[in-house]
Amino acid sequence: MxxxxxxxxxxxxxxxxxxxxxxxxxxxxxxxxxxxxxxxxxxxxxxxxxxxxxxxxxxxxxxxxxxxxxxxDELPPTIHxxxxxxxxxxxxxxxxxxxxxxxxxxxxxxxxxxxxxxxxxxxxxxxxxxxxxxxxxxxxxxxxxxxxxxxxxxxxxxxxxxxxxxxxxxxxxxxxxxxxxxxxxxxxxxxxxxxxxxxxxxxxxxxxxxxxxxxxxxxxxxxxxxxxxxxxxxxxxxxxxxxxxxxxxxxxxxxxxxxxxxxxxxxxxxxxxxxxxxxxxxxxxxxxxxxxxxxLPSSSTTTTSAAGDRVAWGAVKLILETRCTGCHAKKPTNPGFAAPPVGLTFEDPRDVYAVKDRILVRAVQTKTMPLGNLTGMTEDERVLLGRWIAQGALIPGASP
Ligand code: HEC
Known part of the structure; x- marks a missing residue:
């Protein structure tokens, strides 16, 4: 279909x-x-x-x-x-x-x-x-x-x-x-x-x-x-x-x-x-x-922490390209999607920044994205993504 x-x-x-x-x-x-x-x-x-x-x-x-x-004899002609x-x-x-x-x-x-x-x-x-x-x-x-x-x-x-x-x-x-x-x-x-x-x-x-x-x-x-x-x-x-x-x-x-x-x-x-x-x-x-x-997000299980080396946008971009943009792109390559699911695309860094809180919830905290982990996202990648967001989700052109 x-x-x-x-x-x-x-x-x-x-x-x-x-x-x-x-x-x-x-x-x-x-x-x-x-x-x-x-x-x-x-x-x-x-x-x-x-x-x-x-x-x-x-x-x-x-x-x-x-x-x-x-x-x-009381039965009406029409009964709903x-x-x-x-x-x-x-x-x-x-x-x-x-x-x-x-x-x-x-x-x-x-x-x-x-x-x-x-x-x-x-x-x-x-x-x-x-x-x-x-x-x-x-x-x-x-x-x-x-x-x-x-x-x-x-x-x-x-x-x-x-x-x-x-x-x-x-x-x-x-x-x-x-x-x-x-x-x-x-x-x-x-x-x-x-x-x-x-x-x-x-x-x-x-x-x-x-x-x-x-x-x-x-x-x-x-x-x-x-x-x-x-x-x-x-x-x-x-x-x-x-x-x-x-x-x-x-x-x-x-x-x-x-x-x-x-x-x-x-x-x-x-x-x-x-x-x-x-x-x-x-x-x-x-x-x-x-x-x-x-x-309630518990501090003991959450994988988000700003501690550690600063995560560069380049590393995040790579994760998004390998794990997410098959679906979340203007023209998804995943044959199941005619348009990006819920209208979200991760090709422009500003679009990623705009929904960073939802990305944190879905891909880092609840691990409900990628869908069915179809693209095989690893735990290390989730930690890295979480750290990048905790560090302020720096994108090119933004001042640290
Ligand atoms: C196989 C296709 C597919 C892949 C790959 C995928 N997604 Fe999604 N995404 C969806 C679908 C479908 C929805 C809408 C349904 C839902 O929310 O469960 C969605 C919704 C979302 C939402 C918005 C929902 C909300 O709760 O606000 C975010 C954020 C998201 N995805 C992030 C990601 C990230 C980050 C990746 C990569 C790590 C990713 N997705 C990979 C299919 C995909």
């Missing part, structure tokens, strides 16, 4: 994916919000009423009544379903995974030193998506499904274990996304295999005039609650490749687990506000603080 064509696909699919996800998450948030704001009916209403709610939006008033069941938001999010997400990670070259998935071939890495990634759905479904058939908190703790332990395992195989940048893709697939499968079929069953029982088995509605609700609490953590994993400090941490699995705790905690607070259990609030704050503490 030509790099330009790939970039077009990337733009179109990513756009669609973000839009679909906004709609899916929006539905999930709205319906959770509706459920938590229902009040007892203010006047007599017919049927099996759970609660009612008034809203105002876009120049009008909306009256909403939630009913658990409908009688056969919310499923394509989820299906289109998954389909566009899967296509994006193919375009960016599977067709994007081996360096997107594994480090250059890995023994896995590109095809093997793609195979593992795909099997993990299927395996995640199967395993989650098994877990939902165990008695812990009835105990939300225990289910949450077991789920978190599994996610962290899977992340740890994947970190042994994939590059850390790919691991966070892979975990997110697995959870996103579980969420979409919940809608496809559980929630929508349950609703369909309830509807067909109603139109046949038969009593509706409430266990269907109950199970669908359980899955939709799981989906709901996964939204913030999964959104984090989808955005995580912007945050190299988090995914490249030596204990990235722990960082991921803590971010998940915080994400679920924040969602819980959004749902229950002042009724939130204090333990949830404390846990969320502790998890956020722990992530901050873990990812």
């Amino acid at each position: 030509s790099a330009v064509f790939q970039e077009w696909l990337n733009i179109v699919i990513r756009w669609a994916h973000v839009l679909a996800a906004i709609m899916w998450v929006g539905d999930s948030f709205l319906f959770m919000w509706l459920d938590s704001h229902l009040t007892n009916p203010s006047r007599k209403r017919e049927g099996d009423v759970v609660g009612e709610l008034w809203m105002t939006h876009s120049g009008g008033f909306y009256e909403m009544v939630k009913r658990k069941t409908l009688a056969k 379903w919310f499923k394509w938001e989820s299906y289109s999010t998954w389909i566009s997400g899967f296509l994006l995974l193919i375009v960016v990670y599977y067709a994007g070259g081996r360096a997107m998935l594994v480090e250059a030193t890995s023994t896995l071939s590109h095809a093997e890495a793609v195979g593992i990634s795909l099997s993990c998506l299927v395996g995640a759905v199967a395993f989650y479904d098994l877990l939902c058939r165990t008695p812990i499904i009835k105990r939300n908190r225990i289910f949450g703790v077991v789920g978190l332990a599994l996610i962290v274990t899977v992340a740890w395992g994947l970190l042994q195989i994939f590059s850390p940048r790919a691991v966070f996304l892979q975990v997110g893709a697995m959870l996103g697939t579980i969420m979409a499968s919940n809608v496809f295999f559980r929630i929508i079929p349950s609703q369909r069953h309830m509807l067909s029982a109603t139109s046949a005039g038969e009593p509706v088995d409430p266990s269907y509605g109950y199970r669908a609700k359980q899955r939709s609650v799981h989906n709901h609490y996964l939204t913030l953590p999964v959104l984090f994993t989808m955005l995580s490749n912007h945050f190299s400090t988090l995914y490249s941490h030596a204990q990235a699995w722990a960082v991921l687990g803590l971010v998940f705790i915080a994400g679920v905690g924040v969602k819980y607070f959004m749902n229950f506000r002042r009724r939130t259990h204090p333990i949830i609030l404390v846990g969320t704050v502790l998890a956020c603080s722990a992530v901050a503490a873990l990812t």
Whole structure:
């Protein structure tokens, strides 16, 4: 696939994916919000009423009544379903995974030193998506499904274990996304295999005039609650490749687990506000603080020090030319890039100087550049680059 064509696909699919996800998450948030704001009916209403709610939006008033069941003759001619938001999010997400990670070259998935071939890495990634759905479904058939908190703790332990395992195989940048893709697939499968079929069953029982088995509605609700609490953590994993400090941490699995705790905690607070259990609030704050503490650059591990001989620009230029400008050039020679990634070129010393702090983070501290260490940058080169930056990143023409 030509790099330009790939970039077009990337733009179109990513756009669609973000839009679909906004709609899916929006539905999930709205319906959770509706459920938590229902009040007892203010006047007599017919049927099996759970609660009612008034809203105002876009120049009008909306009256909403939630009913658990409908009688056969009450079925409206049109009933709105919310499923394509989820299906289109998954389909566009899967296509994006193919375009960016599977067709994007081996360096997107594994480090250059890995023994896995590109095809093997793609195979593992795909099997993990299927395996995640199967395993989650098994877990939902165990008695812990009835105990939300225990289910949450077991789920978190599994996610962290899977992340740890994947970190042994994939590059850390790919691991966070892979975990997110697995959870996103579980969420979409919940809608496809559980929630929508349950609703369909309830509807067909109603139109046949038969009593509706409430266990269907109950199970669908359980899955939709799981989906709901996964939204913030999964959104984090989808955005995580912007945050190299988090995914490249030596204990990235722990960082991921803590971010998940915080994400679920924040969602819980959004749902229950002042009724939130204090333990949830404390846990969320502790998890956020722990992530901050873990990812603080520690003086003992950092390889940046100004001490030693002054590093000349010539030495840095050589490193950049051998390790970076295959991608970071106006016309990249790496066939995977039609244009310099994120617009960064390192051919002019002033461009290098302008982003020296990010170079320090990516190529020296977190070692997340070069991508998958495709160009085989050595530890000595990283130390040298770090020293040059610590000494003030002198470039030709600048006074020391
Ligand atoms: C194989 C191609 C490739 C090579 C080689 C490469 N990069 Fe990158 N670089 C990328 C891609 C793709 C991105 C955008 C994705 C990302 O940020 O992970 C990027 C982004 C960056 C960013 C900006 C991201 C930020 O966090 O602000 C910096 C800085 C960077 N690279 C520095 C370097 C340095 C320094 C080298 C050489 C030591 C290098 N890169 C080698 C592909 C490459």
